[in-house]
Amino acid sequence: MDNMEPIQSSTGEASKMPPIQLLAPSHDIGNSVFAAFNERKTIREISERPLSLQVLSSLLWAAYGVNRKTGPFGIPGRTAASASNSQEIDLYVAMSEGVFLYDAFKSVLQPILAEDLRARALNPAQKGFQMTAPVQLIYVADLHRLTRTAGYNEPGLHEVDVQKSYYFVDTGLIAGNVYLFAAANGLAAWFHNCDKTIDEKLKLTTHQRVLFAQSVGYPGKQ
Known part of the structure; x- marks a missing residue:
């Protein structure tokens, strides 16, 4: 991947992995929102071709980046809404180099695990599909954050x-943001279930839940 040193360790020790400083999102790439809607679709055949650091940075910002300093309840707002602005969803980014946690506020990928877990982002019933997409987004809910939001007293x-x-x-x-970004920039995206036992590798707390995953990359043979 552009501007990235390869991770040599395969021991799973995140301390040996440098964080990845993301770039400012590029607003000069992609088509109009209407063109993106027209092109939006699921593509399961994804090439191994890596994403550049600029494309990855823009993808993550479009997915769940900070787009304003002040949102509901005085908390910075993001590109995707959340219940009472609790921002309870975390994006784990699995790549060949390892697994990282997207910190939207610092625009950085924090290292979690020096191991390639992209295949674990599929569940056993999906193993017949190609597992070499350069990026697997793993969606994790933090219930602790959800129940301690400023708007927690909302009915229900x-x-x-x-x-x-x-x-x-x-x-x-x-x-949905990922799908539109992919459609606007000639990428393939596939939102799917995943192997929930990956939570052991990610060392999640009892308050966290692995939900789904999304494969992203350039289209492969179709």
Whole structure:
């Protein structure tokens, strides 16, 4: 990937991985929103060709970046809405170099694991599909953050089923942004289920839930 040193360690030690400083999103790439809607589709055949750092940076910003200093409840706003602006969805980015956590506020990818987990972003029923997409976005809900948002006293938010509906919808909003960015920039995207046991590798807390994943890259043979 452009401007990135290869990760040599395969021990799973994140301390050996440097964080990746992302670039400012480019507003000069891509087609109009209407052209993107016209091209939006799921493409499961994805090339191994890596994304440049600029494309990756712009993709993550479009998906769930910070787009204004002040949003609801005085918290910075992001490109995808969330329940009471709780921002309870985390984006883990799995690449050949390892797994990183997207920090939208610092515009950086923080290293989590020096291991290629892209194949684990598919569940066993999907193993027949190509597993070499350069980027696998893994969506993780943080229930602790959801239940401690400034808007937690909103009617219904205390109910488990309502909480679940919110973090599923919030994930879908981010995934929709990814689809539109992909369509506007000639990329392939596929939103799908994933192997939930990946939570052990990511060392998630009891408050976190692995939800879905999304493969992103350049279109392969179709």
